[in-house]
Amino acid sequence: MRVRGAVRRRGDKPLLVLNRRLDGHDTFLQADLALDPDGVNVRVRVLTFDDVTVLHPAPDTDLPDRTHGASWTGRLRLPVERRPGTVPDDLADALAGAGLPADLAGLDERERRHLLGYLADATEPATRRSRIITLVAGLRGLTA
Numbered sequence: 001m002r003v004r005g006a007v008r009r010r011g012d013k014p015l016l017v018l019n020r021r022l023d024g025h026d027t028f029l030q031a032d033l034a035l036d037p038d039g040v041n042v043r044v045r046v047l048t049f050d051d052v053t054v055l056h057p058a059p060d061t062d063l064p065d066r067t068h069g070a071s072w073t074g075r076l077r078l079p080v081e082r083r084p085g086t087v088p089d090d091l092a093d094a095l096a097g098a099g100l101p102a103d104l105a106g107l108d109e110r111e112r113r114h115l116l117g118y119l120a121d122a123t124e125p126a127t128r129r130s131r132i133i134t135l136v137a138g139l140r141g142l143t144a
Helices: 089-097 109-120 125-143
Strands: 002-010 013-018 029-035 040-048 053-057 071-077
Touching: 089 125, 109 125
Parallel strands: none
Antiparallel strands: 002 013, 002 071, 013 053, 029 040, 029 071, 040 053
């Protein structure tokens, strides 16, 4: 899909902010962005919030020199597969321990995919544990 936006800097890290919010796709996806005009490929994480979508380049990505406020265009290639739907054992145990349904009952398919994808994207054990704590606390807040 064709996208355009502007560069915003957060310290020394560039963020690629889309001109329009990306609707109809899960957030926290990893995707590839081919920047115009030369097609330089940048691995990004897609972060969609209430009113904005931000493409966060992967830590080891060498983003071509882009100054704060500079406009850019490119082609965003999103993964086509759906996120897994099975609740992993560590999350199910934490949910059950908190008195919550271990099968994520009460969430619609999109919410369930989002939460499970958020957890599945954690590659470090400490990050995964932290995300489980966050998910349980958030789900507990929904049932309070």
